[in-house]
Amino acid sequence: MIGRLPPDRAPWVIPALLALVVLVFFVVWPLASLLFKSVTDFRTGAFTLEGFKTFIEDPTYRTAFFNTVKLGIISSCGSMLIGAPLAYVVTRFDFPGKGVVAILPLATIVVPDIVVSQAWLMMLGNNGLLRNVLSMVGIELPSFYGWFGMIYTMILNDYTYAYIGMLAALKAIDGTIEEAATNLGASDLRRLLTVTLPVLAPAILINTMVVFTLAVDNFSIPMILGGRVDVLSSLTYMTFLSEMGGDPKMQSVLAVVSVILVGVVLFVQKVIVERKTYQMQQGRAPRPVKAQGPLAVVLTTMALFFVAVSLIPAIIVMVGAFTQSSGPVMNYGTFTLENLGRALRQAPGPILNSLMLASVAAVAGTAFACIVSYLIVKKRMMVVSLLDYVVMLPLAISGTVLGIALIQTYNSGYIVLTGTWIIMAAAYFVRKVPFSIRSASGALYSIPESIEEASINLGVSPIRSFFKVILPIMKPAILAAAILMWVTSLSEISATIVLYFGGMETMPIEMYRQIDAGYLARASAYGVILMVIILVPVYLAIRFLKLDLFSVRGR
Amino acid sequence: MADITLDRVHKQYGSVTIIDQLSLQVKHGEFFTLLGPSGCGKTTLLRMIAGFIQPDQGRILIGEQDVTRLPAHKRETGMVFQDYALFPDKTVFDNVAYGLRVRKVPAEQIRQRVHRILERVELSHLPDRYPGELSGGQRQRVALARALVIEPRILLMDEPLSNLDAKLRIQMRDVIRELQLELQITTIFVTHDQEEALSMSDRIALLRKGRIDQLDDPESLYQKPVSSYAADFIGAANLVKISGMQPHGQGFQVSVPGGSVWVAGPCNHKQVCIAVRPEHVIISPVGINSELGSIPATVVFRRYLGFKVTYCLRLADGSTINADTPASQDPRFEPSTQVHVSFGRQARLVSTSEQQA
Secondary structure (H helix, E strand, O other): OHHHOOOOOHHHHHHHHHHHHHHHHHHHHHHHHHHHHHOEOOOOOOEOOHHHHHHHHOHHHHHHHHHHHHHHHHHHHHHHHHHHHHHHHHHHEEOOOHHHHHHHHHHHHHOOHHHHHHHHHHHHOOOOHHHHHHHHOOOOOOOOOOHHHHHHHHHHHHHHHHHHHHHHHHHHOOHHHHHHHHHOOOOHHHHHHHHHHHHHHHHHHHHHHHHHHHHHHOOHHHHHHOOOOOOHHHHHHHHHHHOOOOOOHHHHHHHHHHHHHHHHHHHHHHHHHHHHOOOOOOOOOOOOEEOOOHHHHHHHHHHHHHHHHHHHHHHHHHHHHOOEEEOOEEEOOOOOOHHHHHHHHHOOHHHHHHHHHHHHHHHHHHHHHHHHHHHHHHOOOHHHHHHHHHHHHHHHOOHHHHHHHHHHHOOOOOOOOOOOHHHHHHHHHHHHHHHHHHHHHHHHHOOOHHHHHHHHHOOOOHHHHHHHHHHHHHHHHHHHHHHHHHHHHHOOOOOHHHHOOOOOOOHHHHHHHHHHHOOHHHHHHHHHHHHHHHHHHHHHHHHOOOOOOOOOOOO | OEEEEEEEEEEEEOOEEEEEEEEEEEEOOOEEEEEOOOOOOHHHHHHHHHOOOOOOEEEEEEOOEEOOOOOHHHOOEEEEOOOOOOOOOOOHHHHHHHHHHHOOOOHHHHHHHHHHHHHHOOOOOOOOOOHHHOOHHHHHHHHHHHHHHOOOOEEEEEOOOOOOOHHHHHHHHHHHHHHHHHHOOEEEEEEOOHHHHHHHOOEEEEEEOOEEEEEEOHHHHHHOOOEHHHHHHOOOOEEEOOOEEEEEOOEEEEEEOOEEEEEEOOOOOOOEEEEEOHHHEEEEOOOOOOOOOOEEEEEEEEEEOOOEEEEEEEOOOOOEEEEEEEHHHOOOOOOOOEEEEEEOOOOEEEEOOOOOO
């Protein structure tokens, strides 16, 4: 087969195969063995559907499934109901203070969801600050644990993703179609409902589904705030703990169900992307209108409110980190450096572990993404098409599921990775690399073939041309992808919770353990350190390298 | 001695033949143009010479050397791409110096040579600009300088002017041609623009479906097209169907719709038609009694174009032809006027075999 390939493809077959081997090792094989274990009797090794029968018959599992769907639908629709109008207002109006909404995309990266969960717990949980204040004026809130806390926090955590997605869609609209509607006599409202909304419908659906998959994947919010309400991610983890050392059937079944759920949603999303996105002329988006009078006041208030809501978690955790506490009781109004001192001096392990793991994953992932995206964009052949599919597979696997798949597959046999840091770094690598590949591919698609040929024509061999010409052009996109991979690995928890072992706790794990034990001040200290470590490279990248970390920024 | 030789070069993708057993030779210092519509194989041919596409059969020689199997980066050709392909992250200077640095030319010499070529293309004042900060014409000149600075054996240009606006395109023709004459560099130029081809080339190969339809100097190609394809592609030509022909004097008496006309010979094609350019169609109110003969026609409409006027005329069989007259001699015929047309001595019988749709 290699003999029949054109000469410019042949040298790339080996790298393509190597990349495929890496993915088979860390994704395909673990997923396959998970599926295998879900339909195999632990003792006899015979085929059985016992596990799936239990899943359907036992209300614990069944309810967790429906709770997951319910949580996903409510929080994705809720996020869209906030995110879409916000994006619309930001693209269509100029109003005082509009600039601050640029912080929103940043907040999704800098404030990890475990910080968000913890902060709202400190505000609205039993004995929470805001709860007590409201109680003094006679307003009694329902218990924060359960649906209220989960949905509330999930929406506040995820609406920014809906906002970012809709912002991009709104900016891509050709303004002249709206002018045409106005010209044909449509009122503003009618135009919005009959022209703008229908054109945006695919984007709304797609981004709602993105938030849905985020909600299914989320681990920290259901674990910290879920109370007695089980969802797939928390139940899978609890089952994993209870089955430790025994029959892994039910964790496998739950994991498979979760993969199917996310897989179906992603598939539908792909179909919509392919069928329903309208061919639109590349036009200029309508110019924003300057809001005046009461409208300006309303819009400014709204923008400031949402930015505040997104930043509150960071502030609360900051306050918590410097507050004295006796056990679980926070003495607000006091000041101490003890919490931070403890985290930095006595227990710096999690910080160092997080930095090490994230660095390994980011370096390996970036190198991998460069080569694979180059293959996908420029060197199409059969093995590369296969690679293209496999590399996006991790998007359908939630963190907890990936963790369980890896730990089950490599805890015995020829290759034992369970209980090593390698398996943790591998999980980060696998989870984040699809995003890096997307970003690198985007950059590559915009580089015409002729650039490379110009270099070859001037006497540089094809492989050297890649390094001398293509890589430098891709550098900004690669750097941005590397930084994003690094910071998102730092806040990863849903796979880590399954894979970590004594001595390899990461910052989010340490936070989770301290929150679970009620030591909110100590958890806050790690939260602050985590946010600072994330913020520094992100700030430097934006300020000095002028990198576009998010394809869209409020401008 | 030929600088570039293509010897029965063949390329096909699946069952589609792109280049069909094509042979040609380009002389030293010649400006040679590959002309044709999109899909005729001209770019494929150029990319084969550059080494980006491998022919299935045949040989490619540069000078005496067989380069058919030589990798693209060892061929020492200078190529100018349609989209210029400037390295966006490098300055004008670094773009031009790229090929010299690869060749390990000493830094001081690089500086001098880059400066000299930039001066030649009138860009020596902008060495520190990035491609994004240049106009289309300036980018074009950087691309030209980058290809020429390595002193390649041959210069290859792939529709280099197609991304420029009309005025600049005409300006750049002169820049390129002047530079080429000065450096005496053998050049292959690909274009679909016949005017570009006529105005710049020493010789033109008109391509059609992977074959050479006609290879000639610009004058011959325009005045003596061999096929209806060439007549139609180079300039504008009326193709008039014929229903019979008899040898007569130095040419033929040819039956056409509404009568017969005389066309100069010789002719050894089997299937032929008359090709006559609009400026060689003569309109008169009454039939002229000359040896050329004339046929009746009806004016469909008159098109005023400033320096000339074009009449659209309907012949007896319902087909239409165009006739040009200088605006100063416009007889001002109204639509529906009955007139007579005759074809000038420049009218030719051309082959219609394999007539394309």
